[in-house]
C-alpha cells in the first residue's frame with residue numbers, strides 16, 4: 001500500500017505551486033471579475049479569481065448549507081456562530097439574511113479571502129466579523145507560520161452556540177483534526193452544536209479503503225486516506241469508527257443520524273460531503289493559556 005510520508009512543512013515546492021496557482025487564477029478570471037465589478041454586479045459576489053473554496057454555484061451552495069444548519073443542526077437566528085475555515089464567506093453571505101440578534105465570527109488561514117470578507121461583509125453587517133489566522137496548510141497557506149495542531153482558536157471558552165466547519169476537515173490530517181475537535185469543544189457553550197463535514201469511510205455502503213469511488217482515496221495518510229500522495233491536504237477521508245473515538249475524547253458527541261453525502265457516486269455537487277452534527281456533551285478539555293499569533297476579538 002502506498003503511503004504519504006511526512007514531507008517538510010515549509011517546502012519551497014508548495015510555496016511555488018501556491019503562488020503560481022494564485023497568479024494564474026487571478027489572470028484567468030480577470031476579464032470576468034472586472035466586467036462584473038464595472039457592470040454593477042452584486043458586491044457580495046466574490047471575485048472568481050480569489051475564490052477557491054469548492055465547485056458549484058457559490059451562492060446556491062451557501063444557501064443550501066444554511067438550510068442544513070437550521071434543519072439538521074437547529075441553528076437559530078439568535079445564535080452566536082463560529083465558522084472555522086470560513087474561506088471567502090460562502091456560508092457567511094447567506095447567513096447575513098438569517099441571523100437576527102445573533103452574531104457570526106469566522107477565521108481562515110487565507111489573508112486575501114479574510115480581507116475581502118472584512119471589506120465586503122463586515123462593512124454591511126457589523127455583527128459579522130472575520131479574523132486572519134496565519135496557519136500553515138500545504139494547499140491553502142504554505143506561508144503559514146503556525147501549525148494547525150498548535151493553533152488556539154482566538155476566542156474565549158464557551159462563547160458559541162453553533163460552530164460550522166464545511167469542507168475543512170476534508171483538508172486536515174489526524175493531529176490537526178484531533179486538536180480542532182478539542183478547540184470546538186472548548187469554545188462551544190454547554191449544549192452547543194456544530195455541523196462539520198467529512199468524507200467518511202466504512203459507513204453504510206462505503207468501503208473502508210475508500211477505493212474505486214468517484215473520489216479515489218488511494219493513499220494512506222496516517223490513519224486517514226487521501227487522493228493525492230504529493231498534496232495529501234487536497235482531499236482527506238476519515239474512518240467513521242475513528243471519528244466516533246476522536247469526537248468523544250474531545251468532549252463532544254455525534255448526534256445521529258449522520259447525513260451521508262454522494263461523494264462515492266459523484267465528485268461535484270453541493271451535497272457530496274457527509275454532514276455530522278456534534279454536540280458538546282461533557283466538560284471539554286483546554287485551558288485559558290496558549291498562543292496563536294492572533295489577538296482575541298474584543
Ligand SMILES: C[S@@+](CC[C@H](N)C(=O)[O-])C[C@H]1O[C@@H](n2cnc3c(N)ncnc32)[C@H](O)[C@@H]1O
Pocket residue numbers: 052053054084085086087088089090091107108109110113135136137140141148165166167168171176
Ligand atoms: C474548501 S475551503 C472551504 C471554505 C468554507 N468553509 C466554505 O465552505 O466555503 C477550505 C478552507 O479552509 C481553510 N483552511 C485550511 N486549513 C485551515 C486551518 N488549519 N484552519 C483554518 N482554516 C483552514 C482554507 O484556507 C480554505 O478557505
